[in-house]
Structures are given as C-alpha cells and as structure tokens.
Amino acid sequence: MSIRVLLVDDHALVRTGIRHILDESTGIEVLAEASSGEDAVDMARSEKPDVVLMDVNMPGIGGMEATRKIAAVAPETKVIVVSVHASDPYPSRLMEAGAQGYLTKDCSGDEIVTAVRRVHAGERYLAAEIARKLADSLLSGGKDTPLDQLSQRELQVMLMIIQGHSVQSISDKLFLSPKTVSTYRHRLFQKLDVENDVGLARFAIRHGLLEEGPMDADEPGKA
Known part of the structure; x- marks a missing residue:
C-alpha cells in the first residue's frame, strides 16, 4: 500500500x-496539496494522510501552529517540516510541536524520499545540518539567547506579528481573545527589549527568523 502524502x-x-519527485518514487502517492496552515489542518483531519510535508512560513497560522494542530487532530499522521530555516528556534520548536522530521529546502530529491519512508516507518529524520546544529546546542548546554525565554505560544504570536498580522487577525486565526493576543505582544516587547512591532521585526531579522523586507500580511505594525 502506498504512503499517502499531503504537500503543504x-x-x-x-x-x-x-510532487514530481514523489510521483517518480515507487510506493508513494501525493494525496493532495494545501497552500496554508488552515487548509493543511482541515485536510489532515478529513483525509488522514500518512505523511505531511510542511512549509513553515505561510499565510495564516503558519507551519508551526499547523503542525501542533495536526498532532492533535490526526495523531497517526507524521509531519516532516521542509523549510529554508536551518537554525534554531525553528527546528527544536517544530519538533516540540509534533514534527517527526525536519529538512531544509536545499535537500536533494533522494533525501525527501528517504525522509518520507523512514518517518512513515516510525523513525525520526533530521537533515544532517539540522542534526549537527541541535547536537552542538545540546552538548554546549544550549544557546542562551532571548528567544529561549519565549513559550511556544509566544513564539507563534511573534512569528505572526513579524509577518504583518494585526492583533485582531492573530486573534481570529489562533482562536484567542484580542486581549490575550495583546498581552502576548506586550510580553514579547518586554522579554526581547523592543518597543514596537518594527523593533520586533528588526530583532527577527538579526536572529534569522525573517528576511529583510516589509511586513505586509495585514498592515505593518497595526494592532
């Protein structure tokens, strides 16, 4: 029976x-495609794919929150993250959120196929670069950075803010009250020692969480 894969x-x-890579591989079937975290969660719930190949930076709730939700609504589905981000906090936080694998987007087609097969078989799979960085961090006792202070939810809210989402938009997408989102936002300002959303974006650029450019999901910095 083929391994059923959802591409996100x-x-x-x-x-x-x-899709072309997987279609050429024996025993792997691309079940469906999704372009947002929300669609990924809905499809995982209804279609129950064996494996999800998940991007991180997407419109809406994004890959981190989608991974967490899929782990809750479709626990038999395995998530492999495929991201441009090779440095923490992304790999460790996504594994904490429920991912079983993590690849970078410069990996080979053969590695994608290997990861799908091994994760479906019940193993974890990390790209060599990711595994090395996580091992280095573990052996050195972890990096003492401001990001280490953030909870999973605070990091999720931060990622949505730096993508340009307003407080109301984050509230709607994460099913939190606007007051709760505002509390997280001000907590972020305090913990990361920034004054506003622009400062938060600059912090994110310095730490490799965001490529330099305008925030445009809603309106920049709008609460």
Whole structure:
C-alpha cells in the first residue's frame, strides 16, 4: 500500500517540484496539496494522510501552529517540516510541536524520499545540518539567547506579528481573545527589549527568523 502524502507550501512551484519527485518514487502517492496552515489542518483531519510535508512560513497560522494542530487532530499522521530555516528556534520548536522530521529546502530529491519512508516507518529524520546544529546546542548546554525565554505560544504570536498580522487577525486565526493576543505582544516587547512591532521585526531579522523586507500580511505594525 502506498504512503499517502499531503504537500503543504504556499508556493505552487515548490509543490510542483516535490510532487514530481514523489510521483517518480515507487510506493508513494501525493494525496493532495494545501497552500496554508488552515487548509493543511482541515485536510489532515478529513483525509488522514500518512505523511505531511510542511512549509513553515505561510499565510495564516503558519507551519508551526499547523503542525501542533495536526498532532492533535490526526495523531497517526507524521509531519516532516521542509523549510529554508536551518537554525534554531525553528527546528527544536517544530519538533516540540509534533514534527517527526525536519529538512531544509536545499535537500536533494533522494533525501525527501528517504525522509518520507523512514518517518512513515516510525523513525525520526533530521537533515544532517539540522542534526549537527541541535547536537552542538545540546552538548554546549544550549544557546542562551532571548528567544529561549519565549513559550511556544509566544513564539507563534511573534512569528505572526513579524509577518504583518494585526492583533485582531492573530486573534481570529489562533482562536484567542484580542486581549490575550495583546498581552502576548506586550510580553514579547518586554522579554526581547523592543518597543514596537518594527523593533520586533528588526530583532527577527538579526536572529534569522525573517528576511529583510516589509511586513505586509495585514498592515505593518497595526494592532
């Protein structure tokens, strides 16, 4: 029986490339595609794929929250993250959220296929670069950075803020009250020693969480 895979990425070209790789592989079937975290969760709940290949930076709730939700609504489904981000906090936080694998987008087609097969078989799979960085961090006692202070939810809210989402938008997508989101936002300002959303974006750029450019999901910095 084929391994049924859900592809999740907001770039159609990326999905097409991965689909081509998987379609050429014996025993793997691309079940469906999704372009947002919300669609990924809905499809995981209804279609129960064996494996999800999950992007991180997408419109809406994004890959981290989608991974956490899939682990809750479809616990038999295995999530492999495929991201441009090779450095923490992404790998460790996504594994904490429920991912069983983590690849970078410069990996080979053969490695994607290997990861799908091994994760489906019940193993964890980390790209060599990710495994090395996580091992280095563990052996050195972990990096003492401001990001280490953030809870999983605070990091999720931060990622949505730096993508340009307003407090109301985050409230709607994460099913939190606007007051709760505002509390998280001000907590972030205090913990990371920034004054506003622009300062938060600059912090994110310095720490490799965001590529330099405008925030445009809603309106920049709008609460």
